[in-house]
Every structure is written in structure tokens, then in C-alpha cells.
Amino acid sequence: MRATGRSGPDTALVSAACDGDRRALDALVADSLPLVYNIVGRALNGHPDVDDVVQETLFRVVRGLSGLRDPEAYRSWLVAIAVRQVRDHEQDRRAAQHRRTDLDTAEEVPDPASDFAAVTILRLGLTDQRREVAEATRWLDRDDRALLALWWLEETGELGRAELAAALGLSARHASVRVQRMKEQVQTAHTIVRALRAEPGCAELRALTWNWDGVPGPLWRKRFARHIRGCDACERRAAGALPLDRLLGGLPLLPLPLGFTLDRFSAPPLAEAGHTTARLSVDPSPDLPPTPSRGLLSSLPNGAGAVAAAVATAVAVLAGVLVTGRPAALPPIPSSAPAAALGTAARTVSATSPPESPASERSPAPTRRSASRTPEPTRSPRIPPTASAKKGVGVWRAPGVSTALARSGASWYYTWATHHDGITAPASARFVPMVRAASDVNATALAQAEAAGPYLLGFNEPDLAEQANMSVEEALALWPRLMDAGRILGSPAVAYGGDTPGGWLDRFMTGAAERGYRVDFIALHWYGGDFRTEAAVARLKSYLQAVHRRYRKPIWLTEYALIDFSRGTRFPSDEQQAAFVTAANRMLASLPYVRRHAWFGLPATENGPGSGLFRADGTPTPAGRAFQKAR
Numbered sequence: 001m002r003a004t005g006r007s008g009p010d011t012a013l014v015s016a017a018c019d020g021d022r023r024a025l026d027a028l029v030a031d032s033l034p035l036v037y038n039i040v041g042r043a044l045n046g047h048p049d050v051d052d053v054v055q056e057t058l059f060r061v062v063r064g065l066s067g068l069r070d071p072e073a074y075r076s077w078l079v080a081i082a083v084r085q086v087r088d089h090e091q092d093r094r095a096a097q098h099r100r101t102d103l104d105t106a107e108e109v110p111d112p113a114s115d116f117a118a119v120t121i122l123r124l125g126l127t128d129q130r131r132e133v134a135e136a137t138r139w140l141d142r143d144d145r146a147l148l149a150l151w152w153l154e155e156t157g158e159l160g161r162a163e164l165a166a167a168l169g170l171s172a173r174h175a176s177v178r179v180q181r182m183k184e185q186v187q188t189a190h191t192i193v194r195a196l197r198a199e200p201g202c203a204e205l206r207a208l209t210w211n212w213d214g215v216p217g218p219l220w221r222k223r224f225a226r227h228i229r230g231c232d233a234c235e236r237r238a239a240g241a242l243p244l245d246r247l248l249g250g251l252p253l254l255p256l257p258l259g260f261t262l263d264r265f266s267a268p269p270l271a272e273a274g275h276t277t278a279r280l281s282v283d284p285s286p287d288l289p290p291t292p293s294r295g296l297l298s299s300l301p302n303g304a305g306a307v308a309a310a311v312a313t314a315v316a317v318l319a320g321v322l323v324t325g326r327p328a329a330l331p332p333i334p335s336s337a338p339a340a341a342l343g344t345a346a347r348t349v350s351a352t353s354p355p356e357s358p359a360s361e362r363s364p365a366p367t368r369r370s371a372s373r374t375p376e377p378t379r380s381p382r383i384p385p386t387a388s389a390k391k392g393v394g395v396w397r398a399p400g401v402s403t404a405l406a407r408s409g410a411s412w413y414y415t416w417a418t419h420h421d422g423i424t425a426p427a428s429a430r431f432v433p434m435v436r437a438a439s440d441v442n443a444t445a446l447a448q449a450e451a452a453g454p455y456l457l458g459f460n461e462p463d464l465a466e467q468a469n470m471s472v473e474e475a476l477a478l479w480p481r482l483m484d485a486g487r488i489l490g491s492p493a494v495a496y497g498g499d500t501p502g503g504w505l506d507r508f509m510t511g512a513a514e515r516g517y518r519v520d521f522i523a524l525h526w527y528g529g530d531f532r533t534e535a536a537v538a539r540l541k542s543y544l545q546a547v548h549r550r551y552r553k554p555i556w557l558t559e560y561a562l563i564d565f566s567r568g569t570r571f572p573s574d575e576q577q578a579a580f581v582t583a584a585n586r587m588l589a590s591l592p593y594v595r596r597h598a599w600f601g602l603p604a605t606e607n608g609p610g611s612g613l614f615r616a617d618g619t620p621t622p623a624g625r626a627f628q629k630a631r
Contacts, residue, residue: 139189240345398603404614456486477513493523499546529564531572561611
């Protein structure tokens with residue numbers, strides 16, 4: 001096995017830390033952090049609890065350091081603690097899942113920005129078969145995730161086989177058997193990934209996936225593998241996979257996320273002895289500009305300068321890539337933004353709207369927004385908003401909109417533009433830029449989109465003349481410029497027919513695949529003309545399932561509400577809209593491939609029913625109150 005890339009503290013540093021040297025202890029923790037993060041992160045596949053497990057691992061390391069008898073065994077001891085913490089976390093999570101029955105508490109698949117396979121692809125710039133192998137790791141049995149983390153580090157030269165076996169509490173021979181079985185699982189999953197992505201695909205394999213929810217798992221791995229072994233066409237498409245050892249050789253450790261910080265804490269058993277070390281945390285808003293008081297350098301304990309430099313250098317070297325700082329804050333946007341940049345909220349409804357169907361329900365035509373600003377009310381909300389990583393909202397400039405956004409509980413928002421459109425957002429709501437139309441593919445807008453990243457939404461309803469109004473060929477010609485601006489890029493959001501063979505989105509995705517263009521998730525719009533809650537939710541779910549079966553990618557539902565466009569514009573009652581908000585959010589929370597959804601929209605009209613959530617005076621509509629409560 002390769003050992004040339006192995007990193008780790010020397011025995012003198014470990015001995016000094018064991019003897020109570022504070023600076024040595026701080027340096028040891030900083031040195032250990034990248035290795036622990038890679039073990040835990042890959043074993044839990046980017047679960048939101050990764051930072052907690054990493055922190056608990058380092059706590060236990062610090063608490064037990066004085067009892068370490070052999071400094072040479074530090075790395076093996078560190079890895080074993082990390083593996084035990086992963087196992088304990090998984091046992092606790094399984095026990096909690098057995099107690100859950102409510103769909104509201106359904107466990108979510110990690111966001112593309114946190115899923116460890118996706119992060120590996122993004123941060124290390126993997127291509128071709130290495131990318132496929134990273135995707136294949138999602139298919140492993142949960143019990144093999146920790147083993148995968150250790151074996152991956154062994155293949156990259158960070159661990160030896162003796163350290164791997166010691167971490168698992170197994171003999172070297174037994175560990176080799178476990179590793180071989182796990183490698184066979186990954187190899188099988190690699191053939192599945194290749195067969196599912198092959199063009200043209202196998203009709204029988206496509207038929208087999210009709211009721212698959214798109215989430216990799218052991219049961220579907222066995223079903224797909226059984227088909228591939230018995231299908232000559234699939235075997236040919238899956239052929240040519242290189243051995244995993246060759247694909248993983250030479251890869252560095254994954255760098256720590258830029259949002260990680262080291263803050264001071266005092267471990268109780270060590271505080272009495274005068275020891276301090278660093279507390280690990282994750283910035284809840286990694287795509288927002290940092291404040292001067294945050295970051296590695298400002299929050300480390302004594303000896304911070306040297307430790308911060310060591311961590312920064314180690315991350316850059318181990319990653320083998322240039323790790324840059326966060327983007328600077330966007331320049332202020334003039335209050336007189338052109339109406340063309342206001343996106344969907346300024347649209348007019350075509351008299352020739354397509355007939356209503358689950359895949360063809362259209363977008364609304366709210367009143368054109370006024371550029372004038374009025375003082376925003378300071379009244380406290382009646383219902384405390386509920387935070388959710390998925391829940392978002394479409395926002396345009398209107399009286400009281402900044403206050404409404406803060407009260408809504410939305411964790412993200414967008415403005416159909418690459419700038420904030422003069423809107424002041426709370427720290428809890430992340431802005432996601434959009435390149436709305438061909439006219440927005442310019443240096444200024446693309447620079448704003450890149451600075452506001454990592455997410456970027458593609459063209460807005462290019463299939464409608466009154467919106468982006470783009471041919472598939474025009475969108476594909478401009479797409480490479482969007483790929484350069486967005487690290488996590490969403491497809492153009494069609495108004496309808498996202499699941500239609502030969503439709504606008506289908507032709508775009510086919511063209512993107514032929515050209516090797518990147519599309520990281522599918523953006524969709526949906527509007528329901530059937531105002532019965534149960535029927536509307538069922539139709540929305542059916543549409544999402546059909547789109548996901550077709551493209552096998554995560555979905556962002558970037559516009560949705562109950563609005564009937566079949567004969568003009570007709571809204572449900574306030575009570576019907578509110579009931580749909582509640583039921584739809586519950587359904588969307590249960591679909592792991594729906595990563596985010598945005599209600600249309602935040603401002604409400606003053607007269608009559610609509611789909612808006614907040615009035616100009618800051619009070620929520622019935623739908624707004626339901627949105628605040630929704631998880």
C-alpha cells in the first residue's frame with residue numbers, strides 16, 4: 001500500500017501534548033482534524049451530524065490523551081476513536097428512526113453541498129470513472145460506510161492496513177476479508193452507475209426503475225445487479241470499469257469545508273489541569289460572506305497564529321487544489337433595477353396557455369412590482385417561524401418584503417436575478433442567484449452569480465415566449481458560461497412538461513449529456529388548478545416522481561402554488577391555499593430527492609385571494625401562517 005502521502009504528527013508533538021504542553025495540544029488537535037473529518041464525513045456521507053461527531057471524537061481524544069502509553073500508536077488510537085463514534089452515532093440514529101412514525105420527521109438525504117460523494121467530486125474535481133466511483137459509494141450498506149472511509153484513506157496513503165485493522169478491532173486477515181467484500185460491493189455499484197447513465201439506456205432496466213425513488217440502497221443494488229448480470233446490453237454498457245485501487249490511487253484527503261472554524265472550548269476533565277483546545281463548529285451559512293470576528297485565526301486559543309497557519313497549509317497541500325477564501329459581499333444594487341430583471345413576478349399570462357395537466361400547470365401573473373419603498377412595520381409576528389433547510393420562497397421588491405422574509409421562516413430565497421433586488425435578508429435566509437434569460441449571460445451578472453454561490457439557478461421558463469423564450473440550442477450554447485459561474489448548477493426551469501419525452505427539458509438534458517455539460521439538479525415549476533388538497537398534493541407528487549424517474553437527479557421545486565390558468569387566472573380560497581401549503585410541505589419533506597422548494601411568492605395582493613404569504617403591513621395571510629409553521 002502507498003504510504004508516501006501519509007501525514008500525521010510526529011511522536012515528539014504527541015509526547016509533549018500528553019505531558020500537558022498547551023501549544024502542543026492545540027497543534028495536535030489541528031493536525032488531527034483533517035483525518036478525523038474525512039473518516040467521519042465519508043462514513044456518515046455528509047449527514048448534518050458530521051460536525052457533532054467530529055467534535056465528540058476530538059473531545060474524547062483530548063480527554064484520553066494523558067493515558068496514551070505509546071506515542072507511536074497515536075494515529076491508530078485516533079482512528080479507532082473516530083470509528084467508535086461513528087458506530088455509536090449510527091446506533092443512536094437507528095434507534096431514533098424506529099421511534100419515528102410521522103412523515104414530518106422523515107430523514108432527508110443530504111443536500112448536494114454536504115453529501116460526501118458529491119463534495120468529493122466538487123472539491124477534488126473528479127472526472128470520468130473516479131466520479132462514477134464516488135457516486136457508487138452511495139450504494140453501500142450503512143454498516144460498510146466506516147470501512148469504506150478507512151479503506152479510502154488506506155488507498156490514498158493516509159492509513160496502513162495495520163491501522164485499519166486496529167480501528168475495526170479485527171485481525172489483519174479478518175480485516176482483509178471485510179475490505180474485499182466491501183470492494184466487491186463498490187465494484188458492483190460502479191457497474192450500476194454506468195448502466196443507469198448509459199445512453200441509449202436499456203429499456204428493461206428503465207422499466208425496472210419505474211417505482212424506484214432514486215435513493216441508492218442495498219435492496220435496489222441487488223435488483224439492478226441481478227438484471228445487469230443477465231443482460232448482455234447492460235453488461236456491455238457497464239464494461240470497461242477500471243480496478244478501484246487504480247482509480248483511488250493518488251487522491252488526497254478532502255479539504256475541510258471553508259465554513260469550518262475552530263472556537264475555544266474547555267474540556268471539563270482537562271480544565272482542572274489547565275488544558276484547553278479547540279471546539280469544532282460549522283458556519284450555518286457557508287455561502288454568505290464571513291464576518292471579521294469569525295474564522296480560524298481569530299478564534300483559536302494560545303498559539304493560534306502557528307496553528308491556524310498549519311491548518312491552512314495542511315488543507316491546501318492535502319487537497320492538492322487551491323483553496324480560496326469566501327466571496328466578498330455583493331456590491332449594492334440600485335433601487336431602480338430594470339423591470340426585465342424582475343423575473344416571473346412581472347410576467348403577463350398568455351391567452352394560449354397549454355391545457356392543465358399534472359405536467360403542464362402554469363405560472364401566475366401577479367401585479368407588476370412597484371420600485372417605491374415604504375417604511376416596514378416592526379410588529380412582532382404572531383407565529384414564530386420554523387426553520388427548514390428545504391423551505392424557500394420567491395421574493396420581489398414590495399412594501400414590507402424584508403420584514404416579511406425575516407418572519408417567514410424561509411431558509412433560502414431567490415429574486416429571478418443574480419442580485420438581491422434591494423431586499424435585506426436575515427442571516428438565516430440564503431440568497432440563491434438565477435441567470436434568468438439570455439440577456440443576463442453577461443460578465444456583470446455572471447460575476448454576481450459566482451460571488452453569491454455555490455448554487456446557481458438556470459434559465460427561467462425558457463419554453464414560454466413571455467419569459468426567457470429560448471430555444472434548446474440557444475440554451476445549450478450559453479450553458480458553459482453558467483457552468484463556470486455556478487459550482488452547483490440547476491437546470492433551466494420549464495413552465496410545464498418536465499417529464500414529457502421530447503419536451504423542452506428532455507431535449508435540453510439530452511443535448512447536455514451529449515456535450516458532457518454539467519447539470520447538478522433539476523429545477524421545476526408547478527401550479528395546480530384542482531383546489532382539493534388531497535388531489536392537488538397527489539398530482540404534485542406524481543409530477544415530481546415522474547421527473548425524478550426520468551433524469552435521476554435531485555430536484556428543486558422553485559415555483560409552486562394553487563393557481564388555475566386554464567381559463568384566465570383563478571385562485572382558491574385563503575383556506576384552501578393554506579391547507580395546501582401545510583399538506584404539500586409535509587409531502588415534500590418525505591421525498592428525499594426534493595432538496596429544496598420555493599413557494600410563489602412572498603408578497604400578497606391586498607384585495608381578493610392569491611398565493612402571497614405576507615401583506616404590506618407585515619401580517620401573514622392564512623397561507624403565510626401555514627408557511628411559518630411548515631417544516
